[in-house]
Amino acid sequence: MFKRVFIIIVVSSLLVGCWDERLYKNLSVVSLVGIEGQIGEMKAYYAYPTSPDDPTQYVVIESAGLSPRDLRNNADLKVEQSLDLSELSTILISAETAKNPIYNFLDIYYRNPQNPITSKIALTEGSVKQYIDIKQKLPSDVGEYYQRFIESFERNTIFPKVTLKRTASLLFDKGKDLVLPYIKRDEEKGTPVAAGLSLFNDQVFTGTILDVKESLLLVLLSSGKATNAKISYLWENGDKKSPVSIDVIKVKKKWEIEEKGSTATIHLNYKLNVNIEEFPHDRLYEDKTRKELQGFLTKKVQEDVEKLLVKLQEAPSDALGIGRKIRAFHPKVWDEKWGEKFATLTLKPKITVSITRTGILE
Known part of the structure; x- marks a missing residue:
């Protein structure tokens, strides 16, 4: 009898709660992040759904700061709930921004264990803001929309399967360079268009872009x-x-x-x-x-x-x-x-x- 009471007391003490519990009602769950500018003068855009019943309705928070961490801190000052990136689907980076060592802009996503390492990454032609603030009604959450958009071209052997995790390994790979999806914008509809692959040398975007056929051949050969x-x-x-x-x-x-x-x-x-x-x-x-x-x-x-x-x-x-x-x-x-x-x-x-x-x- 004494043993049973002792076991019940010990087990009960282990069920008092989770020290790192986070309630969704206190969070704004971000699905898409856009980054542009240079270290010292940057902008970021965080998109998250505003309606639990309709994830296609979303708001975009714009933030300015010195660094990616500073951008995130400043963005938290503009929302009624803390921004949460645990379900981040896609990261968009301006092509001009990527002409600087790209790891500088991704470092915070690797250091926080709550951030997913399966997020997709793509470069954009021009400001990332126009790719986030899409006027047409989307079939799904905006972050998921871009994730599925990129995955469709992965299935068609035009984009390689590049995630946040894969990007990190290639950025520090001495024998193989990184390539990232390159996206343009349909000026009439405002929707994204796959334009090919952007070539990197070490951690820097070279400015060279492969068209769709060249991208397919590269993925095939690689x-x-x-x-x-x-x-x-x-x-x-x-x-x-x-x-x-x-x-x-x-x-x-x-x-x-x-x-x-x-x-x-x-x-x-x-x-x-x-x-x-x-x-x-x-x-x-x-x-x-x-x-x-x-x-x-x-x-x-x-x-x-x-x-x-x-x-x-x-x-x-x-x-x-x-x-x-x-x-x-x-x-x-x-x-x-x-x-x-x-x-x-x-x-x-x-x-x-x-x-x-x-x-x-x-």
């Missing part, structure tokens, strides 16, 4: 296909023109590094197995037509990859992660100033496109 990977070209056969659209089924890659003293030639070999999704010319059951189309697609993808690699080296931005292999297996070629060294390497891509599927018609 990490492979997501759910879909569709590319379109115009096939010309004599005086006849026919559109051809493909969906990449599988990507096989093999890199070979030919070391030459303190430099190297990188052979980037890729084989793309594809499905033909559009080809009104048809007649793919004929070996001649099939071989001609495979040759055409191989040539076009090869040309596009060559242009992409030139753009990466001119930035310079090693978004493919070539530096990881160089650092691990070719220390004579490696240089601590990897961006400068990457720009001098000889990159030789070799692309092969193989038509694996042609649809239901033969």
Whole structure:
């Protein structure tokens, strides 16, 4: 009997409450944050729902300050409830702001254990305010809207899967550079438009932006296909023109590094197995037509990859992660100033496109 009473007393003492309990009725739960300006003169925008029954109704709190932490403190002075970022879905950063070391603006999101590390990050063309204060009615909470917007392009292999956590690892990765989604604005509707990927060198945005097709090729070459990977070209056969659209089924890659003293030639070999999704010319059951189309697609993808690699080296931005292999297996070629060294390497891509599927018609 004594033991039972003793156990009940001990257990009861452990159930008195949580020391870090936070009540939602005392908080304004922010789902979207926008950042612009430079350290010393910054602005931030915090969006949170105003109605529990309709999360599409939201208010935007604007704050000015010296640093991201100062912005947050000043924003708390403008709301009736404390701002809470435990459900933060998306962080938008002005492209001009990202031309400075971007970690300076993200540091506070890593230091607070209550902040999620799964938040999406994107750069915006122009002020982030216009991307937050959308006039049209949204189908969901504004932060969730941007999260789903970015995720849709991840599924289409245009954006890589980059979260707050992934961004941190790449910012301190000596062998691979960060890329972030780049968003423009539809001037007529005021809604976001995916414009491609922004290239970074170390922690700084280089100012170079890949268009949508270049972004898709980069993600394919770097990490492979997501759910879909569709590319379109115009096939010309004599005086006849026919559109051809493909969906990449599988990507096989093999890199070979030919070391030459303190430099190297990188052979980037890729084989793309594809499905033909559009080809009104048809007649793919004929070996001649099939071989001609495979040759055409191989040539076009090869040309596009060559242009992409030139753009990466001119930035310079090693978004493919070539530096990881160089650092691990070719220390004579490696240089601590990897961006400068990457720009001098000889990159030789070799692309092969193989038509694996042609649809239901033969």
